[in-house]
Amino acid sequence: MDTMQQAEELVREYLVFRGFTNTLKSFETELCTDIGNGFQVNKMLDLIFAVYIPKFQAEKLVGLFRFFEQWFSSWSETAMLETLSELECSVLRCYIVHALQTSSRFSDSKRSKYCRDEMSSDADGRQLLVTSGSVRAPIFQVQGHSSGFRTLSHTAAITTVDWHPTLPIFLTGQQTTRFE
Template sequence: MENVQYAEELVREFLVFRGFTNTLQAYEAELSTEIGRNFEVDKILDLVFSVYIPKYQLDRLLSIFSFLKQCFTSPADTVLYTALLKLEQSVLRYYVVNALKSGRQEKVIEFFSVGGSHLMQKREDWIAWFAIPYIKNPSLDPQFRMYFSKEWSDTLVLSFRNFLSGIFNGTRIPALMKISTEKNMIKCLKSDIKQLNNKLSELQALLEVKEVELSLLRRNDHSINSGHKNLLKITTAGSSVGGQAFSGVYEESSTSSTTVQGVNSQTLSSAKSRAEKLCDSSRMSNAGK
């Protein structure tokens, strides 16, 4: 709806700028009838069955069908054009029936006096309808009884709805309407770009903080690795010195052990010699005895 109003303002502005005052007046008059109702089916149905027919606005009722014929159908499209003509005939008959139900026979007479010649030229099956204003109880007449039933009127509204939905489905949007749509789209895109720029700034600031933290972590890791290497060197050097000292101690210990073994051997030999001497001395003593 906002797009439609914006487009209408653009048309008014252009007509005033070019000085098309007569066209502007005709344009304002057309807007007051609201033919088409922005291609909204429910609004068009409400316009026909709740405004034009109950208020006996026959000229506007005919104009809306003229609008549909010019904008959405052509005699070349026989199926669609024939369907619209039959729908128009049913709506006009509903107009007559509604006037009779309301006791407005003069509106029915006026209807045939205004468009009778046109109806006779286009539809021969209208001939019997010229007598309906003078029938006492047309709702009981076998020829017209069907048109006074609620089932027929409900079917007519449903058929009209389906027809409008069919012709409006996929209708190309006028270029003038796209101006407002594109304007709103550009506005939304600018807003999105602004939000994305703010988000980008926040992410860049966060990235800088993370880079600083990462740099500090790398420095700490480097310091720890250097400390480990120095400690390893010290440990290795200490192990070498300790090994040499242990080797010296081992050699000294080995020498001492050899010396001790030599002393023990001499002592043992001396002990043996003394024992042998005692044995010899004992033998000699026994022999003397």
């Protein structure tokens, strides 16, 4: 990444030398809003795990992976795309586990609707998780073994979340009865 920073400095020097101050301002602004963070791994990981996941910015998280998918697809290397797909699936699972652990933050119906609608499949189109239509907690059904889905009803209290980056998420809960 030293070469990238050196190239940025050379561009800045040229713009200052030629007197293109407005272009320099635009260049600086664009560098600050670079979604790929110059493809610096540490910055991208900080962005994902320090900003997008803790602040429940699922739209931006999915958008970041769409950006990478488009960028890597131009190379047409299937190994890279498969690795990116696995990484995306693992990061989305991490997001879901974080959301479950702090499920009180999911009282916002817009946020839970997004989780329900947009995170129901992974990058390959396979079902990653399925949530019920009436969201009380963010997740009620998850992909289990090949035998099918394990389902928790709307009134289930989620008690534990078992998660591993390369395995499906498993939820366990207890049925509760609501008296209204």
